[in-house]
Amino acid sequence: MTLCLYFAAPAVWDEYREILPALLAEAGIDAEVVTKAPEPAAVDYILYAPSAPLQDFTAFTRCKAVLSLWAGVERIVGNATLTQPLCRMVDTGLTEGMVEWVVGHSLRHHLGIDRHIVNPSHLWDPTCPPLARERRVAMLGMGALGTACARALAGLNFQVQGWSRTEKSVPGIPCFHGEAGLEAVLRGGDIVVTLLPKTPETENLLDARRIGWMKPGAVILNPGRGALIDDAALLAALDAGALGHATLDVFRVEPLPADHAFWRHPKVTVTPHIAADTRATGAAKVLVENIRRGEAGEPFLHLVDRARGY
Template structure:
């Protein structure tokens, strides 16, 4: 029987138009890929992006799984009409992009590169930075992305500690978990990277009290989710000097409104949600593998736990 795969993310269809059918055929999967579901009851799989128009999954009575193109699923996981299994996107290209962004900006702040790159006064500042092993980096979130970034920074000799909501072990990385472990991870940190999912438990996890635990002048990197940081508390900490600089890739509202104070703050760098983008060449292989696994009766990859929210 020919499978029907509904590609419901029109904004990125051109990237997958030729790639996806070819990979399905190479995998021996007899499938047709459609961009309109005139009869939802015959759809076997939905390829989805949370920004897509599709919001009501009720008519898709035969659908075996919803395969998201995004790593984050907070916009869809609470949808009451979604009763099908939901898989988030995890692929090597996305992970590599995140590692490059985190390592690049961590080194930028560690080495104080801004003062040389942007130096209109031609100031001869020969301040020597400490070595990486003298910098404590707190990685909040030790999932696939956080673990990859933590390992890359540790390979450069940064003193990396990892924190997660539940206990996790990563060789070579000192691990903390739970509420009690959060202060231990943050206390005295020079650099904090936030790579947690957005859940009720993680929203505003970096508030005024927790920002005060960091080493004065610490750097914040947030490529995870905008609501992980209390915006007002961060601005106050930047103004006081408790936080030396914040490099932010994600925000509560995107695109970031033109009148938001982050744009004009001298100690904030705004990047437009580019830290880890889904690249079609890698993502299509993940989609096809999950369809193959489902048809073979094997467990799906990257299945979302609805109770945990990711």
């Protein structure tokens, strides 16, 4: 029998308790899912959240793969004891949630909705916003999530340009890469979305110099990782009027401390890391498919490249 150890948030276990065994049986896999293993050496797969207290994988000598429930693996990818294959979560529900958050907040800023919702003087201002085809979006990060968001915004007629550290090609989306490409998309972007993993190369990607490339009044949306943006540089640009607004879903410290300047800044919107979440109904299917592949000797889905960090 295949033994799967669930080692993630106990509060979420109830969401997986019934669906995982049912899907494993449906896939023809004789498996048991437990929250506590009799001994580490008996475990075949670890279903894992990088925030879990398990940080030493040395004793799991039979483990064929660690299957993350999160899209981001930066907390664990550098763990020297993790020698087993590591797979990140790529799930349709997670992608759909991210697309909805990015599209919703892009439209909010594009349409200037805030000035109508917050209008204490009852000012009648019939100024119409430009059309989406007149607004340019810079999508920093063209992985699964960034590409899905870019396509959704392009479907609404926004001028979308993609950027990634290495060269990529996405049909219908002009793509740029490298430092020169980053400068080009930032200088043209009315809305800049950051959807990159946290790696040594992406930390503080938007520093004071690069924020300085952005158009006056441009808006930043960050549902990616808090460390992608230099907080002090962002606040300075907002205070100077160089940027129009920042809508942030991720932070260097979470929950965001109550005394953090982001909470009080009139040009910052804080959302509590809700842009995309792993939903058990979709994630369980991804986990089971990878277990099936492992048992059949097939390549795992969404295998993490340790050298790149994602």
